[in-house]
Amino acid sequence: MNQLLAxxxxxxxxxxxxxxxxxxxxxxxxxxxxxxxxGIRLESSSIPMYVEDKDNTYLSREYIARLLATNIMVxxxxxxxxxxxxxxxxxxxxxAVTIPRGFAANIFRQKKSPLQVLVDGTxxxxxxxxxxxxxxxxxxxxxxxxNSRIPDIKLQMVAPQLRVxxxxxxxEPLFIVPGAFGILLWMYPALLAAxxxxxxxxxxxxxxxxxxxxxxxxxxxxKALVYFGIGMxxxxxxxxxxxxxxxxxxxxxxxxxxxxxxxxxxxxxxxGLMLGTFSNSQTTAVQATSTAxxxxxxxxxxxxxxxxxxxxxxxxxxxVVPARYFIELTRDTYERGAGWPAIWYVPLMLVLxxxxxxxxxxxxxxxxxxxx
Numbered sequence: 420m421n422q423l424l425a426x427x428x429x430x431x432x433x434x435x436x437x438x439x440x441x442x443x444x445x446x447x448x449x450x451x452x453x454x455x456x457x458g459i460r461l462e463s464s465s466i467p468m469y470v471e472d473k474d475n476t477y478l479s480r481e482y483i484a485r486l487l488a489t490n491i492m493v494x495x496x497x498x499x500x501x502x503x504x505x506x507x508x509x510x511x512x513x514x515a516v517t518i519p520r521g522f523a524a525n526i527f528r529q530k531k532s533p534l535q536v537l538v539d540g541t542x543x544x545x546x547x548x549x550x551x552x553x554x555x556x557x558x559x560x561x562x563x564x565x566n567s568r569i570p571d572i573k574l575q576m577v578a579p580q581l582r583v584x585x586x587x588x589x590x591e592p593l594f595i596v597p598g599a600f601g602i603l604l605w606m607y608p609a610l611l612a613a614x615x616x617x618x619x620x621x622x623x624x625x626x627x628x629x630x631x632x633x634x635x636x637x638x639x640x641x642k643a644l645v646y647f648g649i650g651m652x653x654x655x656x657x658x659x660x661x662x663x664x665x666x667x668x669x670x671x672x673x674x675x676x677x678x679x680x681x682x683x684x685x686x687x688x689x690x691g692l693m694l695g696t697f698s699n700s701q702t703t704a705v706q707a708t709s710t711a712x713x714x715x716x717x718x719x720x721x722x723x724x725x726x727x728x729x730x731x732x733x734x735x736x737x738x739v740v741p742a743r744y745f746i747e748l749t750r751d752t753y754e755r756g757a758g759w760p761a762i763w764y765v766p767l768m769l770v771l772x773x774x775x776x777x778x779x780x781x782x783x784x785x786x787x788x789x790x791x
Contacts, residue, residue, distance in 0.1 A: 444649060445656065448607045452657055455599040456592060456665065459723075466545060468492040469512035471503050474522040482518065482534075485560045491552045503537055513539045514549050526564065585755050592665040597749035598722040601683075601742040603657055605716050608650035608684055609691035610708045615642060616695025616780075617704035639780050643688050650684035670756035675748055675765065682769035683745045689776035690741075696783025716742040741772045 468486065472479050486492060492514060500506035503515030517535040525532040536553055540546045658680075661667065669676070691708060698704040716722075719729065720742040726734060737743050744765045751762050 444607065444611055445653060448603050448653055448657055449660065451603055451606075452599055452661060453664075455602065456596050456661065459595050464491060466492045466514060466549060467495040467512045469497055469500065469503055469506040469515040470494055471515070471517045473520045474518050476523040478523040478526060479518045482522075482560055483516070485556045486516065486553065489552050489556055491548065503535070507537050507539050510539075513545060514553075593667065593754045594750070596661045596665050596667060597753045598720075598746050600654075600658060600661065600749050601720060601746035602713075602716055602722055604650065604654050604680070604684055604745070605687050605690075605742045606708075606713050607653060608646055608687040609694070609712050610705065611649065612642065612646045612688045612691030613695035613698065613704040613708045614691075614701050615646065616692045617698040617701045618695075620696075620699065636781060639692060639777070639784060642692060643685070646688045646691070647681075647685050650688055651681060654680050654684055667753050669752050670754065671752050671758045673752060675759060675762055676752045679745060679748050679766050679769060682766055682773065683741065686741050686769050686772045686776060689773060689780055693776050693780040693783055696780055715740050719743065720746050722746060741769060744768045 470483055472483065483494070487494060495512055497506045497511040500509060500511050503512075503517050506512045507515050515535075515537040517537075519534060522532050522534065538546050538549050690712060691704075694707045694711065695704045698707055715736065719726070719733075719737040719740045721737070722742070726737050726743065729737060748762045748765045751757055755761065
């Protein structure tokens with residue numbers, strides 16, 4: 420215990436002496452929180468739509484109004500575009516709608532009234548959203564005609580009563596912010612710990628450790644203790660700031676979050692120490708943390724898109740991404756509200772990761788012997 424505390428005191432003194440690192444350790448995560456939570460938007464809106472209404476009747480105008488009422492698309496004027504195809508080709512609009520002459524007349528004659536819709540498919544996400552939106556608006560428009568304008572039309576329609584569960588207002592911060600907690604608390608504590616561990620080897624100060632005959636486990640846990648404290652301070656700052664800025668509140672028992680957060684931060688610190696002990700320099704440690712930590716965390720944790728969308732066998736790698744489990748827990752705390760019955764396994768998985776990273780870090784210390 421004395422060796423552990425002595426090592427922790429030494430590590431804290433070195434960290435406190437570097438004022439720039441201390442500032443960046445807290446300022447960069449807060450900046451990243453604001454950047455992630457304000458900059459990432461998954462729900463498309465204000466998609467430019469070019470309209471050519473050759474019929475110019477009240478039904479054609481009502482159809483266009485129905486499309487605009489979805490709040491997904493906005494009508495744009497593009498006088499320089501000669502045709503709807505030209506508007507899409509030149510990037511003036513992402514979708515172009517052409518209503519032909521006789522649109523309303525064909526409807527009253529109970530004939531088909533085809534119209535042309537061109538969607539820019541270079542952005543797959545927006546193209547899918549636009550297609551689904553237009554199909555839904557078209558069904559609503561036809562349903563209004565059946566019920567009010569042309570009651571003699573025989574058309575059977577399904578009228579689902581939709582209700583969005585967990586997040587009825589489709590508020591994006593409820594999805595983005597809890598996920599950002601997992602990304603930030605995995606990236607920065609691991610980065611600080613990796614740099615600290617690799618510094619010992621790069622500057623050859625590790626020789627003092629061997630000369631003092633410090634127990635390798637005490638050496639490892641002493642470093643982990645300091646950066647665990649820094650990580651927990653960062654966790655409190657990030658979670659409180661995100662909760663206040665975006666006016667979120669836990670909708671479930673907060674106990675799982677209170678238990679899992681220290682475990683997740685400790686796993687992050689030990690992951691960084693593991694990479695640092697296997698790295699030859701601080702630069703290598705930073706690169707290793709970015710490659711093995713940040714990118715899998717960002718792409719395979721479910722932060723941006725569902726894990727079910729990741730193709731097999733790449734989806735198997737998400738099993739060994741700790742942020743995946745913590746993000747599931749934070750989103751349950753702030754959005755779903757299912758509580759322990761839904762996320763009971765998350766603390767257990769984090770404990771397994773802690774044990775694994777501790778063992779691998781201990782193995783890495785055996786490679787830090789200086790060459791003769």
